[in-house]
Amino acid sequence: MLLLPRMSSKLARSLLLLLFAFSICDAVALPGPISDRHRSAALELFAPQHGSFASLEESYEALRIFEILAVREKPDVRATTCPKVLENLVSSTPLKDLFYALKVNGILKCKVNGDIFKDIASRLKATVKDAKTLIDLYYSIGSLLLIKDQASDVDVLLADADGTFHSIKALSQSDGKWRYTDKPESSTYAAGLALEALAGVITLASSEIDQSRVNLVKNDILKLFDSIEKYDDGTFYFDEKLVGGHEHQGSISTTSSVVRGVFAFAAVTSGKINLPGDKILGLAKFFLGIGIPGDAKDLFNQIESLALLESNRISIPLILSLPASVYSLSNKDQLKVRVNTVLGSAAPPLTVKLVRAFSTVAKDSAVIQNKDLKYDQNSGHHVLDVLPDKVDVGIYVFVFEMVLHDADGEKVYATGGQIHVPIYVTGIVKVSNAEIAVLDNDLGSIETQKTLDLAGNDIVSLSANHLQKFRFSFQLTTPRGHAFKPHQAFLKLKHETKYEHIFVVGNAGKKFEIVLDFLGLVEKFYYLSGRYDIELTVGDAVMENSFLRPLGHLELDLPEAPTSKAPRLPPLAVDPYTRYGPKAEITHLFRTPEKRPPTQLSLIFLSLTLLPLIGFLVGLLRLGVNLRNFPSSAAPATYAILFHLGIAAVLVLYVLFWLKLDLFTTLKTTALLGVFLLFVGHRILSHLATTSAKLKSA
Amino acid sequence: MARSTSKDAQDLFRALWSAYSATPTNLKIIDLYVMYAVFTALIQVVYMAMVGSFPFNSFLSGVLSCVGTAVLAVCLRIQVNKENKEFKDLAPERAFADFVLCNLVLHLVIMNFLVG
Numbered sequence: 001m002l003l004l005p006r007m008s009s010k011l012a013r014s015l016l017l018l019l020f021a022f023s024i025c026d027a028v029a030l031p032g033p034i035s036d037r038h039r040s041a042a043l044e045l046f047a048p049q050h051g052s053f054a055s056l057e058e059s060y061e062a063l064r065i066f067e068i069l070a071v072r073e074k075p076d077v078r079a080t081t082c083p084k085v086l087e088n089l090v091s092s093t094p095l096k097d098l099f100y101a102l103k104v105n106g107i108l109k110c111k112v113n114g115d116i117f118k119d120i121a122s123r124l125k126a127t128v129k130d131a132k133t134l135i136d137l138y139y140s141i142g143s144l145l146l147i148k149d150q151a152s153d154v155d156v157l158l159a160d161a162d163g164t165f166h167s168i169k170a171l172s173q174s175d176g177k178w179r180y181t182d183k184p185e186s187s188t189y190a191a192g193l194a195l196e197a198l199a200g201v202i203t204l205a206s207s208e209i210d211q212s213r214v215n216l217v218k219n220d221i222l223k224l225f226d227s228i229e230k231y232d233d234g235t236f237y238f239d240e241k242l243v244g245g246h247e248h249q250g251s252i253s254t255t256s257s258v259v260r261g262v263f264a265f266a267a268v269t270s271g272k273i274n275l276p277g278d279k280i281l282g283l284a285k286f287f288l289g290i291g292i293p294g295d296a297k298d299l300f301n302q303i304e305s306l307a308l309l310e311s312n313r314i315s316i317p318l319i320l321s322l323p324a325s326v327y328s329l330s331n332k333d334q335l336k337v338r339v340n341t342v343l344g345s346a347a348p349p350l351t352v353k354l355v356r357a358f359s360t361v362a363k364d365s366a367v368i369q370n371k372d373l374k375y376d377q378n379s380g381h382h383v384l385d386v387l388p389d390k391v392d393v394g395i396y397v398f399v400f401e402m403v404l405h406d407a408d409g410e411k412v413y414a415t416g417g418q419i420h421v422p423i424y425v426t427g428i429v430k431v432s433n434a435e436i437a438v439l440d441n442d443l444g445s446i447e448t449q450k451t452l453d454l455a456g457n458d459i460v461s462l463s464a465n466h467l468q469k470f471r472f473s474f475q476l477t478t479p480r481g482h483a484f485k486p487h488q489a490f491l492k493l494k495h496e497t498k499y500e501h502i503f504v505v506g507n508a509g510k511k512f513e514i515v516l517d518f519l520g521l522v523e524k525f526y527y528l529s530g531r532y533d534i535e536l537t538v539g540d541a542v543m544e545n546s547f548l549r550p551l552g553h554l555e556l557d558l559p560e561a562p563t564s565k566a567p568r569l570p571p572l573a574v575d576p577y578t579r580y581g582p583k584a585e586i587t588h589l590f591r592t593p594e595k596r597p598p599t600q601l602s603l604i605f606l607s608l609t610l611l612p613l614i615g616f617l618v619g620l621l622r623l624g625v626n627l628r629n630f631p632s633s634a635a636p637a638t639y640a641i642l643f644h645l646g647i648a649a650v651l652v653l654y655v656l657f658w659l660k661l662d663l664f665t666t667l668k669t670t671a672l673l674g675v676f677l678l679f680v681g682h683r684i685l686s687h688l689a690t691t692s693a694k695l696k697s698a
Numbered sequence: 699m700a701r702s703t704s705k706d707a708q709d710l711f712r713a714l715w716s717a718y719s720a721t722p723t724n725l726k727i728i729d730l731y732v733m734y735a736v737f738t739a740l741i742q743v744v745y746m747a748m749v750g751s752f753p754f755n756s757f758l759s760g761v762l763s764c765v766g767t768a769v770l771a772v773c774l775r776i777q778v779n780k781e782n783k784e785f786k787d788l789a790p791e792r793a794f795a796d797f798v799l800c801n802l803v804l805h806l807v808i809m810n811f812l813v814g
Contacts, residue, residue: 658813
């Protein structure tokens with residue numbers, strides 16, 4: 001009987017969570033614009049080692065970031081970097097180093113002799129004419145552009161700009177991607193490089209490039225944007241499909257390369273590139289959504305791309321963010337909204353409209369509709385001064401829209417249409433009418449009843465036996481007077497022996513009630529009689545006064561456990577932190593060594609083993625063994641001696657094998673000795689054989 | 699009856715001994731060698747019976763070397779014995795060379811087994 005209300009409340013709760021999940025799908029936490037956290041990350045990631053950066057590329061990235069973010073505490077590396085720049089500004093340096101040296105010089109403005117620029121410029125112009133790969137063209141054109149800015153008297157214009165334009169365009173593909181060389185591997189990253197190079201060619205052209213060619217490139221840009229990837233929240237980005245190949249670039253590098261290329265191209269061409277504003281805004285959301293990257297290169301790509309997005313000719317994204325998404329009814333908070341550009345600067349004059357706000361449980365009825373937020377000049381926030389009375393505690397989705405004051409602004413800025421934001425409205429939930437009672441039987445005649453003020457600290461003391469019931473009820477009311485169902489409403493009974501039982505308190509509207517029938521719970525309580533502590537937990541995310549309150553004690557008298565069915569008490573939960581303490585020491589049980597006989601016994605038997613040898617020798621002597629047959633003449637005698645020596649040598653070798661040699665050396669030596677032995681043995685034995693044959697025949 | 703039995707045993711023993719004395723000396727040397735090998739093996743078995751067979755491979759290699767060399771000596775005796783018609787054409791030196799070679803191989807194997 002008690003299980004039913006518990007199950008239905010569980011079902012209801014899971015249904016609520018599902019609904020909540022669906023409604024919150026398109027409302028996500030908004031990434032804010034660039035802030036001081038990015039500045040401190042830049043200082044941390046780009047900290048010079050021993051006063052200078054590792055490479056010119058890193059020096060350029062660091063200096064550019066400090067410039068864009070206007071970092072005040074940037075390290076002064078002029079003294080160490082300028083010499084490096086100067087030593088790289090010679091004709092013979094590789095293109096990449098020359099490129100980055102010029103970039104660093106553009107920021108630091110080291111003192112460089114004008115002739116150096118002339119020298120480099122002529123070499124670069126020759127390279128542009130002969131270059132075969134996209135990378136070489138990119139670096140040489142980029143370097144010429146930088147020289148143009150740094151030394152106005154040097155002639156950097158390309159004689160055959162049309163030809164160069166054509167050779168870069170020839171590497172493009174029909175899907176908008178570009179190839180690096182004649183080899184077929186293509187990438188989106190290369191497209192970014194190519195667009196930047198083409199923009200450079202247009203700037204460096206001595207005569208105007210044909211407009212039809214420029215339009216072809218604009219089409220390429222549109223095709224490239226067809227392959228853009230997106231997330232569900234409106235974030236757009238580029239990624240490389242081909243893994244591996246020419247130095248695989250991740251999504252951040254690829255997207256920033258495209259951003260650099262597209263905006264560089266847009267800056268130098270007249271006329272529009274028809275890229276939709278929501279894609280530009282999506283790119284901004286991608287870079288802001290990274291947060292604070294942990295990698296220096298990612299941070300550079302993020303900041304530089306956002307700087308290009310901040311002021312570009314196609315569409316400038318405007319970012320809406322909320323300093324806080326939790327509003328307290330008891331504090332009478334105000335809803336504040338900020339609108340900035342991606343780098344955090346002020347937005348053009350606009351009004352933020354709250355199109356509608358709805359609760360996640362009732363998506364169709366809007367609690368607020370069509371309100372304009374007031375703009376506060378001092379703080380730069382758009383403020384909704386008061387939430388209407390309809391807004392109660394709970395989770396809502398607020399839908400905002402930005403309306404620019406300047407009618408033409410729509411073409412210049414990208415605002416992103418309707419923006420869904422999840423808002424938590426919290427408040428103090430009133431807990432009242434708490435009553436505890438012990439009821440006698442099914443008829444419900446009350447034995448004891450006490451009221452309780454849950455706001456205070458008073459506790460009750462009750463007693464009951466297994467034939468009675470326990471009833472507890474209270475009411476929850478929201479600040480606006482409606483019924484409230486919290487995430488947690490638990491009643492816990494804990495025995496002196498630390499065994500606890502938790503029950504969910506169900507509700508009907510505002511009234512929460514639980515009835516415990518001890519007759520059915522005797523087995524669940526393991527037949528343990530005695531004192532039970534009662535504890536109530538009521539909690540929810542939007543409830544500011546969630547509490548866990550001991551209510552008092554209950555002396556429960558349960559019958560004895562029947563001996564036939566002795567209750568097996570489950571093990572009590574061990575303090576979970578003990579698992580991190582030291583474990584019991586393991587003593588390794590070594591294999592007991594075999595019993596060996598006492599040493600003296602072994603030595604006795606060793607000597608006993610030698611006895612038969614002595615017996616053998618004695619027997620030989622008794623038999624009259626002699627060496628009469630030993631050959632007397634020189635040659636056979638030598639062979640005889642060598643034969644015996646050979647056998648002795650083999651036996652000695654075996655002893656050595658037993659003592660320290662391994663099988664392979666022994667086999668090798670045995671083989672050698674064996675051959676020797678065979679030879680001498682054959683000689684002596686054949687000699688003996690012939691002498692005995694002679695004797696026999698004689 | 700016991701006296702006659704013991705007397706018969708003594709007569710038997712004496713007859714065997716005199717018959718044995720007739721064998722050529724070189725065969726007697728070989729027999730002595732066999733007895734030596736067998737006795738050494740027996741002593742090792744007794745030792746093992748007393749203390750257990752823990753390093754079993756050492757016991758095996760000891761006993762098998764004795765038994766092996768005894769067997770090879772018996773083969774030598776068969777081949778060298780002039781009364782043996784089968785090996786009439788085989789020179790005793792050749793048999794001895796075989797004996798030496800086989801012994802060397804046997805002891806190499808025994809040594810390897812003893813070590814490993």
